[in-house]
Amino acid sequence: MLGKFYGLGVGPGDPKLLTLKAAEVLKFVPVVAVPKSRADRDSVALDIARNHLSPGAEILELNLPMTSDPVVLEMAWQAGAERIFDKLQAGSSVAFLTIGDPSLYSTYQYVLEKLKGIAPEVEVETVPGITSFAACAARVSEPLASGDEPLLVLPAVDEKLGEYLEQFPNLVLMKVSRDMERIMAEMSAHGRQALFVSRCGSPQEAVVRDLSSLAGEKVDYLSLILVGPKGE
Ligand SMILES: C[S@@+](CC[C@H](N)C(=O)[O-])C[C@H]1O[C@@H](n2cnc3c(N)ncnc32)[C@H](O)[C@@H]1O
Incomplete structure (x- = not known):
């Protein structure tokens, strides 16, 4: 059998x-x-x-x-x-x-x-398991999306990121480790605040609210970025 x-x-x-x-x-x-x-x-x-x-x-x-x-x-x-x-x-x-x-x-x-x-x-x-971005949002006790707001989950960053930042109030950017410089540039160009979380729930966990502090840093593969409602 x-x-x-x-x-x-x-x-x-x-x-x-x-x-x-x-x-x-x-x-x-x-x-x-x-x-x-x-x-x-x-x-x-x-x-x-x-x-x-x-x-x-x-x-x-x-x-x-x-x-x-x-x-x-x-x-x-x-x-x-x-x-x-x-x-x-x-x-x-x-x-x-x-x-x-x-x-x-x-x-x-x-x-x-x-x-x-x-x-x-x-x-x-x-x-099923608890997905990484739910755990990251819980880690900082912040919502992924509220009311009737949409949430966009991106598996990788591409040339449309700027467009998405304009369109969506809430975004999850996954697999960000190779694209940090580009993400930082787009965030500041579009006036969006973001939260970076690495190795959520492990002893190596890092939570960073100021993305620019990561400039030039090597970022762990198990990292993601949560982008909250525009202007917050
Ligand atoms: C191949 S995907 C796997 C996603 C996974 N199945 C999930 O439900 O979260 C790998 C990506 O998930 C995210 N990720 C997984 N675990 C994470 C953690 N503990 N902290 C932050 N991001 C994590 C990172 O963006 C990483 O590049």
Whole structure:
């Protein structure tokens, strides 16, 4: 009998923000699949979940590089799905860990698609997690959006950022680490205030209200920017 495949959101960093449901699954699942972008890097998702793993749980490290090369990515997702399927076929259930929530910019979605291509009959359960930007807003006790205001979530910064800053009262800018100089310039050109949060919920957490103080600094990949209502 095939094992069951779980996609587990482990939250943004604080192990206390892992849901009871995710903890319940981790308690019994014999194989935990962990995406790793570089062989020498520790997995943040695994660190968050570590205290909930069942004794003797097998850690299946999947090499999922951070690249925009579509051929390399397709091959990595396929290889990851095949390794997961080997475990499922042997009767073991597998939990794939993902930072924050699995439905938001997560490799889980791509690996799941490949897995369904290999074995459409596999039973799948996705357990939501607290997404990073909800945790960042909670960290400073500020709203993401109020009343009937829209909220724009951007996975990356592009040439339309200025346009969006004019149109939207509330924005979440994710994956900002490579574009800080450009973001700072656009914020000041459009008179917008922003809040920078890095590694929210972890011991390395940083909250910065004055973006210009980050000029020239190397910014952690696990960082985002919340932009509040215009003029505030
Ligand atoms: C590939 S996306 C994953 C998003 C994740 N699935 C979620 O629900 O938040 C990675 C981006 O999420 C944001 N992020 C994830 N964890 C974070 C944290 N603890 N603090 C601040 N930003 C975080 C950063 O913008 C990072 O570049």
